[in-house]
Amino acid sequence: MDYKPLAKDILKNIGTKSNVKSITHCVTRVRFVLKDESKANDEAVKDLDGVLDVVKQGGQYQVVIGPSVGSVYDAILDVANFPDDVVNGGEIAAPTDDDAEEKGFLNKALGLISSIFIPVLGLLSGAGMIKAILSLCTVTGLLTDKSGTYIILSALGTTPCQVHSLNNINYDALNRRA
Numbered sequence: 001m002d003y004k005p006l007a008k009d010i011l012k013n014i015g016t017k018s019n020v021k022s023i024t025h026c027v028t029r030v031r032f033v034l035k036d037e038s039k040a041n042d043e044a045v046k047d048l049d050g051v052l053d054v055v056k057q058g059g060q061y062q063v064v065i066g067p068s069v070g071s072v073y074d075a076i077l078d079v080a081n082f083p084d085d086v087v088n089g090g091e092i093a094a095p096t097d098d099d100a101e102e103k104g105f106l107n108k109a110l111g112l113i114s115s116i117f118i119p120v121l122g123l124l125s126g127a128g129m130i131k132a133i134l135s136l137c138t139v140t141g142l143l144t145d146k147s148g149t150y151i152i153l154s155a156l157g158t159t160p161c162q163v164h165s166l167n168n169i170n171y172d173a174l175n176r177r178a
Contacts, residue, residue: 003068003075006050010063010076013048015039017080023087025073032061130157 011017014032019040021033034040040061042054050072053064065072077087117124134153137143143150 001068001071003050003072004079006048006072007075007079009048010045010051010072011080013041013044014061014063017082020080020082020086022085023073023076023082025069028066028069029055029062029064030069030073030076032063033059034061037061127157127159 010030011020014020014034015036019035021035023033024031037056042056045051045054045063050065050068051063052066055062055064130153134143134150134157137153138145138150143153
Protein backbone atom coordinates (compact mmCIF):
# COMPACT_ATOMS: atom_id res chain seq x y z
CA MET A 1 0.00 0.00 0.00
CA ASP A 2 1.19 3.52 -0.79
CA TYR A 3 1.23 5.66 2.36
CA LYS A 4 2.68 8.79 0.71
CA PRO A 5 -0.74 10.47 0.16
CA LEU A 6 -1.56 9.97 3.84
CA ALA A 7 1.88 11.28 4.81
CA LYS A 8 1.37 14.40 2.69
CA ASP A 9 -2.08 14.99 4.20
CA ILE A 10 -0.78 14.59 7.76
CA LEU A 11 2.07 17.03 7.12
CA LYS A 12 -0.28 19.53 5.46
CA ASN A 13 -2.70 19.42 8.39
CA ILE A 14 -0.11 19.75 11.16
CA GLY A 15 1.27 22.95 9.72
CA THR A 16 3.66 21.55 7.11
CA LYS A 17 7.18 20.24 7.49
CA SER A 18 8.42 23.58 8.78
CA ASN A 19 6.24 23.26 11.90
CA VAL A 20 7.87 19.97 12.99
CA LYS A 21 10.53 20.26 15.68
CA SER A 22 11.07 16.50 16.03
CA ILE A 23 9.42 13.27 14.91
CA THR A 24 9.51 9.65 16.00
CA HIS A 25 7.08 6.77 16.40
CA CYS A 26 6.10 4.09 18.86
CA VAL A 27 4.06 0.93 18.34
CA THR A 28 0.86 2.68 17.20
CA ARG A 29 1.57 6.43 16.97
CA VAL A 30 3.61 8.90 15.00
CA ARG A 31 4.85 11.38 17.60
CA PHE A 32 5.60 14.97 16.67
CA VAL A 33 6.89 17.85 18.74
CA LEU A 34 5.51 20.87 16.91
CA LYS A 35 6.87 24.39 16.96
CA ASP A 36 3.32 25.79 17.07
CA GLU A 37 0.47 23.40 17.92
CA SER A 38 -2.11 26.03 16.99
CA LYS A 39 -1.18 25.51 13.32
CA ALA A 40 -2.35 21.87 13.50
CA ASN A 41 -5.90 21.12 12.40
CA ASP A 42 -6.86 18.28 14.77
CA GLU A 43 -10.22 17.54 13.15
CA ALA A 44 -8.75 17.38 9.66
CA VAL A 45 -6.03 14.97 10.83
CA LYS A 46 -8.58 12.79 12.68
CA ASP A 47 -10.76 12.62 9.55
CA LEU A 48 -7.95 11.28 7.35
CA ASP A 49 -8.42 7.72 6.15
CA GLY A 50 -5.81 5.70 8.05
CA VAL A 51 -5.73 7.92 11.15
CA LEU A 52 -7.54 6.59 14.23
CA ASP A 53 -7.15 9.57 16.55
CA VAL A 54 -5.04 12.54 17.60
CA VAL A 55 -3.67 12.81 21.14
CA LYS A 56 -1.88 15.80 22.63
CA GLN A 57 0.17 14.67 25.59
CA GLY A 58 3.44 15.62 27.26
CA GLY A 59 4.28 18.29 24.70
CA GLN A 60 3.76 15.82 21.87
CA TYR A 61 1.27 15.83 19.04
CA GLN A 62 0.54 12.12 18.58
CA VAL A 63 -1.19 10.82 15.46
CA VAL A 64 -2.64 7.37 16.24
CA ILE A 65 -2.23 5.13 13.19
CA GLY A 66 -2.31 1.55 14.45
CA PRO A 67 -0.26 -1.43 13.23
CA SER A 68 0.87 0.26 10.00
CA VAL A 69 2.58 3.09 11.89
CA GLY A 70 6.06 2.09 10.71
CA SER A 71 5.05 2.36 7.06
CA VAL A 72 3.32 5.72 7.61
CA TYR A 73 6.33 7.03 9.54
CA ASP A 74 8.69 5.97 6.73
CA ALA A 75 6.40 7.64 4.17
CA ILE A 76 6.40 10.87 6.21
CA LEU A 77 10.21 10.81 6.32
CA ASP A 78 10.36 10.18 2.55
CA VAL A 79 7.91 12.97 1.74
CA ALA A 80 9.32 15.56 4.15
CA ASN A 81 13.03 14.78 3.88
CA PHE A 82 13.65 16.03 7.42
CA PRO A 83 17.18 16.95 8.52
CA ASP A 84 18.89 14.58 10.98
CA ASP A 85 18.29 16.83 13.99
CA VAL A 86 14.49 16.49 13.51
CA VAL A 87 14.47 12.70 13.26
CA ASN A 88 15.15 11.25 16.70
CA GLY A 89 16.34 7.82 15.62
CA GLY A 90 13.58 5.93 17.45
CA GLU A 91 13.76 7.80 20.75
CA ILE A 92 10.58 9.39 22.04
CA ALA A 93 10.48 13.01 21.01
CA ALA A 94 10.02 15.36 23.92
CA PRO A 95 10.12 19.09 24.41
CA THR A 96 13.54 20.50 25.14
CA ASP A 97 14.44 22.53 28.23
CA ASP A 98 14.28 25.81 26.34
CA ASP A 99 10.62 25.28 25.46
CA ALA A 100 8.11 27.77 26.82
CA GLU A 101 6.57 25.36 29.31
CA GLU A 102 9.33 24.05 31.56
CA LYS A 103 8.77 20.89 33.52
CA GLY A 104 8.92 21.23 37.28
CA PHE A 105 10.96 18.97 39.54
CA LEU A 106 7.91 16.90 40.49
CA ASN A 107 7.00 16.28 36.83
CA LYS A 108 10.58 15.24 36.04
CA ALA A 109 10.66 12.89 39.04
CA LEU A 110 7.31 11.32 38.10
CA GLY A 111 8.48 10.96 34.51
CA LEU A 112 11.59 9.14 35.68
CA ILE A 113 9.64 6.82 37.96
CA SER A 114 7.06 6.01 35.28
CA SER A 115 9.79 5.33 32.69
CA ILE A 116 11.31 2.81 35.10
CA PHE A 117 8.07 0.92 35.72
CA ILE A 118 6.51 1.00 32.22
CA PRO A 119 8.60 -1.95 30.92
CA VAL A 120 7.49 -4.22 33.79
CA LEU A 121 3.90 -3.01 34.06
CA GLY A 122 2.51 -5.90 32.01
CA LEU A 123 4.41 -8.41 34.11
CA LEU A 124 3.13 -6.89 37.35
CA SER A 125 -0.44 -6.82 36.00
CA GLY A 126 -0.20 -10.47 35.01
CA ALA A 127 1.10 -11.39 38.44
CA GLY A 128 -1.77 -9.50 40.04
CA MET A 129 -4.29 -11.35 37.88
CA ILE A 130 -2.79 -14.70 38.84
CA LYS A 131 -3.03 -13.75 42.51
CA ALA A 132 -6.66 -12.63 42.05
CA ILE A 133 -7.60 -15.91 40.35
CA LEU A 134 -5.78 -17.81 43.07
CA SER A 135 -7.74 -15.95 45.75
CA LEU A 136 -11.04 -16.69 44.02
CA CYS A 137 -10.18 -20.37 43.70
CA THR A 138 -9.28 -20.51 47.40
CA VAL A 139 -12.42 -18.67 48.54
CA THR A 140 -14.70 -20.86 46.44
CA GLY A 141 -13.00 -24.02 47.69
CA LEU A 142 -11.61 -25.12 44.32
CA LEU A 143 -8.08 -25.06 45.78
CA THR A 144 -6.58 -25.28 49.23
CA ASP A 145 -3.39 -23.54 50.26
CA LYS A 146 -1.75 -26.97 50.61
CA SER A 147 -2.41 -28.19 47.03
CA GLY A 148 0.35 -28.38 44.44
CA THR A 149 -1.60 -26.24 41.98
CA TYR A 150 -1.96 -23.51 44.60
CA ILE A 151 1.78 -23.59 45.34
CA ILE A 152 2.72 -23.32 41.66
CA LEU A 153 0.24 -20.51 40.92
CA SER A 154 1.33 -18.69 44.06
CA ALA A 155 4.96 -18.90 42.95
CA LEU A 156 4.03 -17.63 39.46
CA GLY A 157 2.08 -14.72 40.92
CA THR A 158 4.81 -13.85 43.38
CA THR A 159 7.87 -14.17 41.11
CA PRO A 160 7.65 -10.76 39.36
CA CYS A 161 7.22 -8.97 42.67
CA GLN A 162 9.90 -10.89 44.49
CA VAL A 163 13.28 -9.27 44.98
CA HIS A 164 14.88 -12.41 46.31
CA SER A 165 15.93 -15.43 44.28
CA LEU A 166 13.60 -18.22 43.22
CA ASN A 167 14.96 -20.27 46.12
CA ASN A 168 13.12 -18.00 48.54
CA ILE A 169 9.86 -18.55 46.65
CA ASN A 170 10.35 -22.32 46.68
CA TYR A 171 11.17 -22.18 50.40
CA ASP A 172 7.96 -20.22 51.08
CA ALA A 173 5.91 -22.69 49.03
CA LEU A 174 7.42 -25.68 50.83
CA ASN A 175 6.69 -24.11 54.23
CA ARG A 176 3.01 -23.72 53.31
CA ARG A 177 2.83 -27.38 52.43
CA ALA A 178 4.23 -28.59 55.76
